[in-house]
Amino acid sequence: MNAISLAGVRKSYGEVLAVDGLDLTMEPGRTVALLGPNGAGKSTTINMLLGLTRPTAGEVRVFGRTPDDAVAAGDVGAMLQEGTLIPELTVRELVDFVRRLYPDPLPLTELLRVTGLTDLASRRADRLSGGQAQRVRFALAIAGSPRLLVLDEPTAAMDVESRRTFWQDMRAYAAEGRTVLFATHYLEEADENSDRVIVIARGQVVADGTAAQIKADAGGTSVEFFLGAQPAARLDALPGVTGVTILSGRATLRTTDTDATVAALYRATTLEISDLRIHGADLEDAFLALTRPSEA
Amino acid sequence: MPHYLKIEALRMLRNKRFIIFVVAFPLAFYLLYANLYGDQTDQSTGTRAAVILMVSMGAYGALAASIMSTAVPWAQERHSGWLRQLQITPLPNWMIIAVKLLSALVLVLPALLLVVLAAVLTQHVSLSAGQWAALIPAMWVGTIPFAALGLAIGSLTRPDTAQPIAMIGMFGLALLGGLWFPVDMLPSAMQTIARALPSYDYASIGWEIVAGRTPPGSSVAALAGWAVALGGLAVFAYRRATVRA
CATH class of the missing domain: 3.40.50.300 (P-loop containing nucleotide triphosphate hydrolases)
Incomplete structure (x- = not known):
C-alpha cells in the first residue's frame, strides 16, 4: 500500500x-x-x-x-x-x-x-x-x-x-x-x-x-570546445548528447554522460579539438530549467 | 479530554490580563462598595446591600470570566495556526469547542467563589444552606449563554477586533444588566433594553434567591432561551470558522 x-x-x-x-x-x-x-x-x-x-x-x-x-x-x-x-x-x-x-x-x-x-x-x-x-x-x-x-x-x-x-x-x-x-x-x-x-x-x-x-534529465551537463570552421555534422549522434549549439566557432554539446561524450569525441571523430571544458550542472540549473514557464 | 481541559484552564490562570480584569476587579470592587454601602438595606425586600452586592459582583466576575476566557483566546488560536495544529492531530473537531465551553465554566469559579468568600469573611454574609445550594449552581450554570457569546465572537472576528468587541460586550452587559448600579436608576427607555438582556435575567435569579424568594420562571426561561440561541450561534459560527474548503 x-x-x-x-x-x-x-x-x-x-x-x-x-x-x-x-x-x-x-x-x-x-x-x-x-x-x-x-x-x-x-x-x-x-x-x-x-x-x-x-x-x-x-x-x-x-x-x-x-x-x-x-x-x-x-x-x-x-x-x-x-x-x-x-x-x-x-x-x-x-x-x-x-x-x-x-x-x-x-x-x-x-x-x-x-x-x-x-x-x-x-x-x-x-x-x-x-x-x-x-x-x-x-x-x-x-x-x-x-x-x-x-x-x-x-x-x-x-x-x-x-x-x-x-x-x-x-x-x-x-x-x-x-x-x-x-x-x-x-x-x-x-x-x-x-x-x-x-x-x-x-x-x-x-x-x-x-x-x-x-x-541528468534536465540535460544540465555539457561539453564545450573550440571547433573553428570544421563541420559540425554528426556531433549530435555522439553518445549521451541531447543537443548541440555552435556559436562563434565554439561548440557546446549538452549531454547526459560527459565521460562517454568526451571519449567518443576523441576516438570516433577526426576533429581537431582544442580548449575543451566540461560543465557539471548542479540541481540549481536543473531546477531553473524545469520550472521556467514555457513560452507559448 | 480532561488533560485538554486542564491545559486550557492553566493557560488562562497564567494570563495576567485575565487575572486582573476577571478575578481581581470584582473582588476589589466588592470590598470597596461593601465597605461604603454594605449596611444599607433594600426597602422592598429587607436584604442587606452587602448581600446584593455579593450577587452583583459575583455575577460581573462570572460574566467577565466566561467572555474573556473564550472570545480573544479563540480568535487568536484560529488566526495564529494553533487551531490547524490541533486539526492535524486525532482530536475530534467537536471536542475543541466542547472543551472551550467547559474550560470557560471552570474559569468562572475563581471569580465567583472569591467574591462569595470575601462577602462571608468581611461582611459576615450568611444565607441558609438551601439558598447557598441554589445560588452557587445557578450563578455557575447561568454563565453558559455568555461563554457561548464569547465563542461566537471568537469564531466570527479577528483577534484585533475580538478584543474591543469582547470588552464592549462584557461591560455593556454588566452595566445595562444592572450589575454595577440598579436598573431602576436608568431612564425608562434604557430600562426596557436592560430588562431584555440576559445579564439582567442572570443577576435577577441571584438577587431573588438571596432575598429568600423563588426566582420567577420568566427569568429562568429567558436565560435558558438565551443559552439556546447563543449556543446555536456559537455552533454555527464555529462550523463556519473551521470549515475545510
Missing part, C-alpha cells in the same frame, strides 16, 4: 488554479522532497494531504484512507508553515498535551531528548527564541510517532546551525522506517536530505526521481 497517493488532483481558488492535475504516489519508508518555487502549489498539496483543504477534483489517499481518517487514526504528524504556540504554556506542557492526543505516542522524555528540548522543558513558549520554537513545533509534529511526517518549509526561519541540527533530527526520525514528505525551495536541502525529489511548478509535476536523475 502506498503511503500517499494523489490521482488527478486539482484545486482552484476561484479563478486561480493552485494544483492542476497532480498524479503521484509515494511508497512507505521513503523521504521525499517536494521542490518548487513559491506559488508552485506545494502548500496546497500538503494541506490536501492533511485534510485541511479539500481538492476541487480528484482523490487523495493516505495509507489507503481519506486524509481525515488517517489524521483521526494518528497516522499523520505535521509541521505547517505558520503556527504559533500557546504563550502561557511551557515546552513540556505543550509537547505532552499533543502527544497524549495520539494512540501510540513517543515517551515524553525520549521526545524531549531527541528534539534537544530537555533543558528547555520548563520554559514558557513566549520566552523561546525563533529557532527554539521551531524545535518545539518539530517535537509536536513527531510527538504521536506518526507513520507519515509532513514538513512544510520547515527551515524557513532557521539559522545555519539550527538547520543542520534540524535535518539530523529529521533523518534520525526517518531512519526508523517512517515516511517523510517535506516541501522546500532550497535545492541543496532536497538534494541532501531526500531519496526522491518531486519538482512541481504551476501546480504540476515537472520532474520526479533522485536528485542525480533530475540533474
Whole structure:
C-alpha cells in the first residue's frame, strides 16, 4: 500500500488554479522532497494531504484512507508553515498535551531528548527564541510517532546551525522506517536530505526521481570546445548528447554522460579539438530549467 | 479530554490580563462598595446591600470570566495556526469547542467563589444552606449563554477586533444588566433594553434567591432561551470558522 497517493488532483481558488492535475504516489519508508518555487502549489498539496483543504477534483489517499481518517487514526504528524504556540504554556506542557492526543505516542522524555528540548522543558513558549520554537513545533509534529511526517518549509526561519541540527533530527526520525514528505525551495536541502525529489511548478509535476536523475534529465551537463570552421555534422549522434549549439566557432554539446561524450569525441571523430571544458550542472540549473514557464 | 481541559484552564490562570480584569476587579470592587454601602438595606425586600452586592459582583466576575476566557483566546488560536495544529492531530473537531465551553465554566469559579468568600469573611454574609445550594449552581450554570457569546465572537472576528468587541460586550452587559448600579436608576427607555438582556435575567435569579424568594420562571426561561440561541450561534459560527474548503 502506498503511503500517499494523489490521482488527478486539482484545486482552484476561484479563478486561480493552485494544483492542476497532480498524479503521484509515494511508497512507505521513503523521504521525499517536494521542490518548487513559491506559488508552485506545494502548500496546497500538503494541506490536501492533511485534510485541511479539500481538492476541487480528484482523490487523495493516505495509507489507503481519506486524509481525515488517517489524521483521526494518528497516522499523520505535521509541521505547517505558520503556527504559533500557546504563550502561557511551557515546552513540556505543550509537547505532552499533543502527544497524549495520539494512540501510540513517543515517551515524553525520549521526545524531549531527541528534539534537544530537555533543558528547555520548563520554559514558557513566549520566552523561546525563533529557532527554539521551531524545535518545539518539530517535537509536536513527531510527538504521536506518526507513520507519515509532513514538513512544510520547515527551515524557513532557521539559522545555519539550527538547520543542520534540524535535518539530523529529521533523518534520525526517518531512519526508523517512517515516511517523510517535506516541501522546500532550497535545492541543496532536497538534494541532501531526500531519496526522491518531486519538482512541481504551476501546480504540476515537472520532474520526479533522485536528485542525480533530475540533474541528468534536465540535460544540465555539457561539453564545450573550440571547433573553428570544421563541420559540425554528426556531433549530435555522439553518445549521451541531447543537443548541440555552435556559436562563434565554439561548440557546446549538452549531454547526459560527459565521460562517454568526451571519449567518443576523441576516438570516433577526426576533429581537431582544442580548449575543451566540461560543465557539471548542479540541481540549481536543473531546477531553473524545469520550472521556467514555457513560452507559448 | 480532561488533560485538554486542564491545559486550557492553566493557560488562562497564567494570563495576567485575565487575572486582573476577571478575578481581581470584582473582588476589589466588592470590598470597596461593601465597605461604603454594605449596611444599607433594600426597602422592598429587607436584604442587606452587602448581600446584593455579593450577587452583583459575583455575577460581573462570572460574566467577565466566561467572555474573556473564550472570545480573544479563540480568535487568536484560529488566526495564529494553533487551531490547524490541533486539526492535524486525532482530536475530534467537536471536542475543541466542547472543551472551550467547559474550560470557560471552570474559569468562572475563581471569580465567583472569591467574591462569595470575601462577602462571608468581611461582611459576615450568611444565607441558609438551601439558598447557598441554589445560588452557587445557578450563578455557575447561568454563565453558559455568555461563554457561548464569547465563542461566537471568537469564531466570527479577528483577534484585533475580538478584543474591543469582547470588552464592549462584557461591560455593556454588566452595566445595562444592572450589575454595577440598579436598573431602576436608568431612564425608562434604557430600562426596557436592560430588562431584555440576559445579564439582567442572570443577576435577577441571584438577587431573588438571596432575598429568600423563588426566582420567577420568566427569568429562568429567558436565560435558558438565551443559552439556546447563543449556543446555536456559537455552533454555527464555529462550523463556519473551521470549515475545510
